Amino acid sequence: MNKTALRALLRERRALIAPESHGFSRPTGQGRRARGLSQHQVDQLLHRAIGTYHRLESGSYPNPPTAFLRDVARLFGLNEQEWASLCRYALAQEPPGPLYSSSGKEIAGVWQEAVDGISHMAYVTDASWELLAYNDAFAALFAQGNVPSNTMRWMLLDRNGRESLTDWRNSWAPMVLPQLRAALTARPDDEILRQIEKEVLTDPEMATLYEVDGALIHPDGHERPLRHAEQGPGWVSICAAQPMAAPGSRLFILIFKAGVQRNHTRAPVLRAN
Template sequence: MNKTALRALLRERRALIAPESHGFARPTGQGRRAPGLSQHQVDQLLHRTFGTYHRLESGNYPNPPTSLLRDVARLFGLNEQEWVSLCRYALLQDPPGPLHLSSGKEVPGVWQEAVDGIGHMAYVTDASWEMLAYNTAFAGMFPGGKVPGNTLRWMLLDPHGRETLMDWHTAWAPMVLPQLRAALATRPDDDILRQIEKEILADPETADLYAAGNSHPHPDGDERPLMHALEGPGWVTMCAAQPLTAPGSRLMILVFHRGSQRVHSRAPNLRSD
């Protein structure tokens, strides 16, 4: 636990909340003059035992439950980055999931301009793999330039996707399916992901692969065979990153090379000296 950082974050955000906004009367005579909610008022609003929040803010609550941290974060109106900081300060680990289900569903509009400026194929999807932005190079990968609305569903269930992703049964599906399982672990109530899971379980080809429960957390750095609509067969190396304002979203940059030979599989990792 990082007591100093935890105390600073909670005090600052607590001070911004007017007691009157939650039905509390500010004393007019002698008494408390500090801005914001009192620690006792926080306990009342969260339906916690008196002194619970004081223990948290003072750093005297080892391993506080995530449910308490989530309730505090929502009461204080923390954003996703502050939610991550709260969990790191209090638990020394990242949160088990986003603060709000709606998080990860949108990114700042400048991402379209940023993606347009990338020479390689590039796109941005939200936490449900719904397409948010892509460049012309990426559209060229598909027949007629028709980009799928959801890349996860396309990769796993679309017949054209299985043709484009060469060696689909061994090089793609076993690596993509675990990402759905991991996403549902942090977003169990995501309707889009749940629907895709239902479709996967109803498809004999994907159901068995999904049941195998392989572990492959992300595609960053993977090199896999791909049939490009304009360039023909080749290998694509994937660079994956996440826009920080949208947990669960992803920026994908696809570096494609024509031919039957791998290009990047033996490239050394980049390190600072």
């Protein structure tokens, strides 16, 4: 727990909330003059025992429940980056999921320009794996440039996807299905992901694979066989990252090298000296 940073974040955001906006009256005589909600008022609004919030802000609440942290974050109107900071300061860990269900569904428009400036295949998906932006190099991967609207659905359920993803049964499906499970763990109410899972479970082969525990939750650094619509069979190296303001969204850069056999050496790991 980082008590100093936690206290500073919570005090700053609490001070921005007018008590009147939540039905409290500000005292007119002698008494409290600090800006924002009082700690006691926070407890009232969150239906917690008096003193609960004080323990959090003072840093004397070890391992507070994430449900309580989420309630505080929403009351204070934190954004996703501030929510991440709250979890790091209070629990020394990343958030268990996004603060708002709508987060990760949109990114800044400049991402399209950024993707267009990448020479390799590149695209950005939202938290439901819906395609948000892609470049011409990525479109060329597909016959007639028929880019799928949801890349998770394409990889798992589309017949064309299975034809493009060489050795789908061994090299792709066991790697992609754990990502679906991880996404649903973070967003259990996501209707798009739930529908994909439902269709996966109706396929006997995939249902069996889906039930097998898999630790992989991202493909960053992986190399897999792939059939390119224009360049034929080859191997793709996957680079993955996340736009910071949109948890669950992803930037993928696919570096393609043609050839039936992998005839190149992998680049060495980058490490600061």
